Amino acid sequence: MTTLLSESATPVVTTAVALDVEGITAGYGGPPIVERVSIRAHRGAITAIVGPNGAGKSTLLKAIAGVIRPTGGAVRVEGKNVTGLAPEKLVRRGIAYVPQVANVFPQLTVHENLEMGGYIRSHGVQERAEELYQLFPDLKAAHSRRAETLSGGQRTMLAMARGLMVDPAVLILDEPSAGLSPKFQSTVWERIEQVRATDVAVVVVEQNTRETLRHAAWAYVLVLGQNRLDGPGRELLHNDEVVRLYVGVLTK
Ligand SMILES: Nc1ncnc2c1ncn2[C@@H]1O[C@H](COP(=O)(O)OP(=O)(O)OP(=O)(O)O)[C@@H](O)[C@H]1O
Numbered sequence: 144m145t146t147l148l149s150e151s152a153t154p155v156v157t158t159a160v161a162l163d164v165e166g167i168t169a170g171y172g173g174p175p176i177v178e179r180v181s182i183r184a185h186r187g188a189i190t191a192i193v194g195p196n197g198a199g200k201s202t203l204l205k206a207i208a209g210v211i212r213p214t215g216g217a218v219r220v221e222g223k224n225v226t227g228l229a230p231e232k233l234v235r236r237g238i239a240y241v242p243q244v245a246n247v248f249p250q251l252t253v254h255e256n257l258e259m260g261g262y263i264r265s266h267g268v269q270e271r272a273e274e275l276y277q278l279f280p281d282l283k284a285a286h287s288r289r290a291e292t293l294s295g296g297q298r299t300m301l302a303m304a305r306g307l308m309v310d311p312a313v314l315i316l317d318e319p320s321a322g323l324s325p326k327f328q329s330t331v332w333e334r335i336e337q338v339r340a341t342d343v344a345v346v347v348v349e350q351n352t353r354e355t356l357r358h359a360a361w362a363y364v365l366v367l368g369q370n371r372l373d374g375p376g377r378e379l380l381h382n383d384e385v386v387r388l389y390v391g392v393l394t395k
């Protein structure tokens with residue numbers, strides 16, 4: 144793995160490591176799809192994972208979130224080993240995972256979706272929902288609408304808010320702005336920045352690489368299921384290899 148900063152350089156991110164993925168290997172029963180991949184995400188920062196189609200980004204997220212079981216390596220949340228735990232256990236340990244599709248209950252209202260998101264809370268569900276309505280005003284206005292009637296952008300916000308109901312240390316988002324109009328993409332990024340500011344470690348996989356790298360305190364480039372290089376998002380934006388591999392091809 145190449146790191147763009149030398150050991151002696153001033154670290155860009157100084158906050159606590161919330162998610163530490165060390166040398167994880169995972170797949171679907173055949174040859175591994177991701178191999179010995181390592182990433183770290185800090186509280187209060189956006190960490191991005193970018194890479195070509197089929198690089199294994201979603202597979203990596205699934206392995207972190209317990210949807211598939213890693214065959215090697217370790218996942219730690221705030222220093223505690225959570226490798227191989229089932230998704231519902233990982234939620235209790237502070238990982239909220241928002242898959243790209245099927246991330247809300249379409250038949251339930253916005254508010255019911257939030258209540259479902261808070262199912263592991265023993266108390267404070269309504270209070271937490273109110274806090275999230277402050278963060279996502281679009282959802283407050285739509286609180287009694289069924290999720291299936293929301294626009295794509297509103298649905299993405301609902302999926303994020305639903306994940307946040309458990310007050311996670313780490314919020315993992317798989318392509319939150321994919322398929323949205325440019326206007327909604329920028330609203331989604333605004334909200335992601337607001338979530339980050341509440342001291343959550345936000346891990347984002349995105350296709351819209353240029354915008355993603357602008358927001359990422361640290362970004363990892365994954366190629367063929369392995370770490371290729373990593374560094375501060377804005378430095379990667381000016382890195383010829385990254386631009387050649389990815390940014391130049393896909394985005395404006
Ligand atoms: N459920 C599955 N069963 C078997 N193979 C899968 C499954 N899901 C993904 N794969 C394979 O794993 C590889 C990596 O896929 P993955 O979805 O992780 O890539 P990605 O980087 O998220 O791509 P994209 O940018 O298109 O979302 C691909 O070769 C894909 O065919």
Ligand SMILES: [Mg+2]
Binds near residue numbers: 200201202
């Ligand atoms: Mg994917």
